[in-house]
Each structure stands twice: as C-alpha cells, then as structure tokens.
Amino acid sequence: MQIFHRSTNTISRVSLFGAVFFIALLGWVFDSLQRSSYNTQQNVAREQPVQFSHAHHVGAIGIDCRYCHTSVEKAAFAGIPPTKTCMNCHSQIWAQSPYLEPVRESYRTDRSIEWTRVHDLPDFVYFDHSIHVNKGVGCETCHGRVDQMPLMWQASRLQMSWCLDCHRNTEKYLRPKDQVFTMGYVPAGDQLELGRKLQKEYGIRKVTVLESCSTCHR
Amino acid sequence: MRVERKAAAVGLLLCAAAAAACRQEMYNQPRYKPLGRSDFFADNRQARPPVEGTVARGMLRADSRLYTGKEGNALVSVFPLPVTRALLDRGRQRYNIYCAPCHDRTGAGNGMVVQRGYRQPPSLHIDRLREQPVGHFFDVITNGLGAMPDYAAQIPVEDRWAIVAYVRALQLSQGARVGDVPPESRGELDRAKPTGEPSPASPEYPTLYKSAPIRGSGAGSVPGAQLDPGAPAGGVKAKPPK
Structure with missing residues (x-):
C-alpha cells in the first residue's frame, strides 16, 4: 500500500x-x-553629561593625551581626569558657558561628574594600558582618530578576534615609542619591516605567549 | 505528541534564559573598578581616600628638599636629585605635555590656551625668573602661583624636577651664544640661516633679553645644575624632541 x-x-x-x-x-x-555595531556599539557616539569634544581639545588645541589621562603609562586604567583638571583652563576660558555648568557644579559641590563609559571590556578580560603604550602600541591603533571625534565613540569592535588579530601580528601595528601618542601617524617606510625591527627592539613576546588564554584571561 | 511539544517549549525557554543571563553576569561582575560608582558610600565613589592620619608605605615624604623644593622656609637652589641627560629628556617630554599648552614650547608664554584667552604667563626668560632658585619652579608647579593652577595631582615629584631641569635648559638656550655651540655643530647654524627655519639658536623671539649674562658660559655653572657634559643647552642644535 x-x-x-x-x-x-x-x-x-x-x-x-x-x-x-x-x-x-x-x-x-x-x-x-x-x-x-548593533551588538558591539562600535562607531556609536555616546551622550555624555558634558559635551566634551576630543576633536576640539586634541585636534584644535593640540593637548597631549597624557595631560588628562595621566596614568596611561603606568597603570592598567588610563585615568579619567578629576574635575580639577578641567578647571585648570575652564576657570578662565568659557568660565560662564552654560555647557560647562555641570563641570562647575561638580567643582563647587565635590560631586563626581558621571561620564558614560565608552570602552567597556568584559570583566573577564585583563587589560593593561601601560604595557601596550610602553611597547609601541599607539592610542590611535585601538581608539581611532580621537582628534576627530566631537563626541567619543568606540572605533574598534573590542571583541576577542579583534584583540587576537594584533596579538598574532604585532608587526602590523607597532610604532616607535615616540609616536605612540601621535594622531594620524604614518609609518616612514614599510610597516612590516619597521614592525619586525621594533618587535626585537622592544622585546615583544612570542605569539605563543601573546595568544595564550591566560595572557588576557587571568 | 503533546508531551513532546511541551518538552520542546520548556527546552527552548531554558536555552533563551541561559543565553540572556550568562552574558551580563560574566561581563559585569560585582566588584569595584577604577572610578566606578558605589551606592554604599555617601559620595558614590568606589575609590576611597586613605584613612585620615595614615601614611602609605613609601609615602612619608620626609625629604623636604625633594618633596617641597624647600629647606625650612628657604627655596632650594640645588637640585635634590642628579641632573642627567635622561632627566632632561624626560623633562622636555613632560614640559611639552603639561606646560606647553600655556607656556609654549620655548617658554615665551604664547601657548594655545593663552591664545584662547587664558591670562598670559610671564616669559620664562625674563631676568626675574632666570634668577629664581630651582626650588621656586618646583614650588610653583606643586602649589600654583597667580593664575597658574597647581599640577601636584598630574605630575609626580620626580617629573616635576625633570621639568625644572628642562626649564633651566630652555633658559640657557635662549641666552646661548655661538661660542656655546660645540665647534663641530656650528655648521648646522649656518646651514639653518638661508632656509629661514626657526630654530632656538636663531630665535623667532629675537631679543628676550639683551645680552646673555648667564653666570659663566657653560651649562655646568648654573646653580645646582650638575649637567653632564653631553647635555644639550636646551636645543642649541635644534633637534626635534625625541
């Protein structure tokens, strides 16, 4: 049937x-x-309590990253400046601006400005700014052209495959230490050649170490 | 059939619940992070100041010459740490980060922040400042003076002394004469002329002071500056900062 x-x-x-x-x-x-970017929030500018513009402070005025992010060379955390650092200049410049009222209020009342975090790695990742900055990884390599960002956004995906791309191919990204804080850096000559030279000079660890699980998950 | 469907639905729900829950739990672990928010402390800060009346190890700061630039009430006129080429290089770098926004890279006081309206600081090359003991500059960086805010929180103590050493080098550079340039480097001065490139040796700031009456002629004669022989007089050779 x-x-x-x-x-x-x-x-x-x-x-x-x-x-x-x-x-x-x-x-x-x-x-x-x-x-x-729906998942990673890459390229999504964040609203902040104060419309702080890196494009203005870094791009137009030319203030060095380390003027505000003072601990970037010696600690895991790059450091968000205290309100006092803003007031170094803004006690006199734009001192009456309504845009800056939250800053003045914070300074008067000793309450912290609560910035919205833009780069938020998962808590199971160990990340240390100082080792990167001291081994020739430029700010720009991960954070992009900060000097062209009116409001801050995350220029990279910040996912594991993105981290590993550099940890496995450091020669593609390393720059001389004196260019780490430069925005718009262009390597003089061939990047791969320069990168291999810097790998030796700065004692960059082998790929087997850099891609080992416990390097970032500890 | 009904039982199977029910089981499938429950299974799906469990999967969905697991997928939704696991990500956030591991991403945001309940622990304190730098400058994080706390709902426990009244000031909402996770970062805590040291308990009052306590001193952390290595933070006693007993050496007043090093930590205040003063001995008793008198400003020190001798550097409390050896002035080396490395210290000067560090000083140049730190000066360009923290001081140049107002004082500009030559010390004349025409930095970008001044151009945008901040009160102009005096040039570092006026006689009054050239004659100040080194402790004065350290004290001003530490405590501020006039319109200048203090930089104690932004610049560690050793870096402040490095900046002071570099300020001395800058001051020397602005008063340098051809005779101070090592003979083998003098050719560079002549070469610099026709191109009209500004260099500290043929300054854009023509006469900051009329002559160059720095006590003695060499760098070694500055009070307290134990410059090593290879140290530059600020930038006489017009090298770009390293």
Whole structure:
C-alpha cells in the first residue's frame, strides 16, 4: 500500500539539502549580527553629561593625551581626569558657558561628574594600558582618530578576534615609542619591516605567549 | 505528541534564559573598578581616600628638599636629585605635555590656551625668573602661583624636577651664544640661516633679553645644575624632541 504520495520523495530531498543551507544561513546571520555595531556599539557616539569634544581639545588645541589621562603609562586604567583638571583652563576660558555648568557644579559641590563609559571590556578580560603604550602600541591603533571625534565613540569592535588579530601580528601595528601618542601617524617606510625591527627592539613576546588564554584571561 | 511539544517549549525557554543571563553576569561582575560608582558610600565613589592620619608605605615624604623644593622656609637652589641627560629628556617630554599648552614650547608664554584667552604667563626668560632658585619652579608647579593652577595631582615629584631641569635648559638656550655651540655643530647654524627655519639658536623671539649674562658660559655653572657634559643647552642644535 502506498501511504505517501510520490511528491514526498522530492520534498524530503529538498528539505534535507535545504536544511544544510538554512543552518549555514542562520550561522552567517548570527555571526554578522554579533560582529555588527548593533551588538558591539562600535562607531556609536555616546551622550555624555558634558559635551566634551576630543576633536576640539586634541585636534584644535593640540593637548597631549597624557595631560588628562595621566596614568596611561603606568597603570592598567588610563585615568579619567578629576574635575580639577578641567578647571585648570575652564576657570578662565568659557568660565560662564552654560555647557560647562555641570563641570562647575561638580567643582563647587565635590560631586563626581558621571561620564558614560565608552570602552567597556568584559570583566573577564585583563587589560593593561601601560604595557601596550610602553611597547609601541599607539592610542590611535585601538581608539581611532580621537582628534576627530566631537563626541567619543568606540572605533574598534573590542571583541576577542579583534584583540587576537594584533596579538598574532604585532608587526602590523607597532610604532616607535615616540609616536605612540601621535594622531594620524604614518609609518616612514614599510610597516612590516619597521614592525619586525621594533618587535626585537622592544622585546615583544612570542605569539605563543601573546595568544595564550591566560595572557588576557587571568 | 503533546508531551513532546511541551518538552520542546520548556527546552527552548531554558536555552533563551541561559543565553540572556550568562552574558551580563560574566561581563559585569560585582566588584569595584577604577572610578566606578558605589551606592554604599555617601559620595558614590568606589575609590576611597586613605584613612585620615595614615601614611602609605613609601609615602612619608620626609625629604623636604625633594618633596617641597624647600629647606625650612628657604627655596632650594640645588637640585635634590642628579641632573642627567635622561632627566632632561624626560623633562622636555613632560614640559611639552603639561606646560606647553600655556607656556609654549620655548617658554615665551604664547601657548594655545593663552591664545584662547587664558591670562598670559610671564616669559620664562625674563631676568626675574632666570634668577629664581630651582626650588621656586618646583614650588610653583606643586602649589600654583597667580593664575597658574597647581599640577601636584598630574605630575609626580620626580617629573616635576625633570621639568625644572628642562626649564633651566630652555633658559640657557635662549641666552646661548655661538661660542656655546660645540665647534663641530656650528655648521648646522649656518646651514639653518638661508632656509629661514626657526630654530632656538636663531630665535623667532629675537631679543628676550639683551645680552646673555648667564653666570659663566657653560651649562655646568648654573646653580645646582650638575649637567653632564653631553647635555644639550636646551636645543642649541635644534633637534626635534625625541
């Protein structure tokens, strides 16, 4: 007795092959989504309590990163400046501006300005600014052209594959130590050649160490 | 059939719940982070000041010459640490970060922040400042003076002395004469002329002071500056900062 119609043969074949493609498609969609800025918040400018512009302070005035981020060379945390640092200049410049009222209020009342964190690594990742900065990784390499950002955004994905891309190919990114804080740095000559030279000079560890789990997850 | 469906639904829900929960729990662990917010302390800060009346190890700061630039009430006129080429290089770097926004890279006081309206500081090359003991500059960086805020929180003590040493070098550079340039480097001065490139040796700031009456002629004769022989007089050779 014939239970199934003939066409079910075709349907079953199509659905078998179709399932493979469907699962692959699902995988691709999921992967694209988790890399997208919808998930990573890459390139999304954040609102802040004060409209602080790096483009103005770094790009136009030319203030060095370390003027405010004082601990970037010796600690894991680069440091968000205390209100006092703002007031170094803004006690006299734009001293009446309504934009800066939250800053003055913070200075008067000794309450911290609560900035919105832009670069937020997961807590299971160990990251130390000082080792990167002291081994020739430029601010710009991870943070992008901060001197062109009116409001701060995250220029990189900050996902593990992104970290590993550099940890496995440091020669592609290293720059001379005196150029670490430069924005818009262009290597003089071939980057790979320079990178290999700097790897030796700065004693960059082997890839097996740099990509080991416990380097970042400790 | 019904039981299977129910099981599938429950399974899906569990998966969804697990997927939603795991990410946030591990991403944001309940521990204190630098400058994080606390709802426990009244000032909402996780960072705590040291308990009153306590001194952290290595923070006694007993050496008043090093930490205040003073001995008793008198400003020190001798550097409390050896002045080396490395210290001067560090000083140049730190000066360009923290001081140049107002004082500009030559010390004339025309920095960007001044150009945007901040009160102009005196040039570092006026006689009054050239004659100040080194402790004066350290004290001003530490405590501020007039319109200048203090930089105690931004610049560690050793770096402040490095900056003071570099300020001395800057002062020397602005009063340097051709005779101070080592003979083998004098060619560079002549070469610099036709191109009209500004260099500290042929300054854009023509006459900051009329002559160059720095006591003695060499760097070694500045009070307290134990400059090593290879130390530059500020930038006589017009090298770009390293």
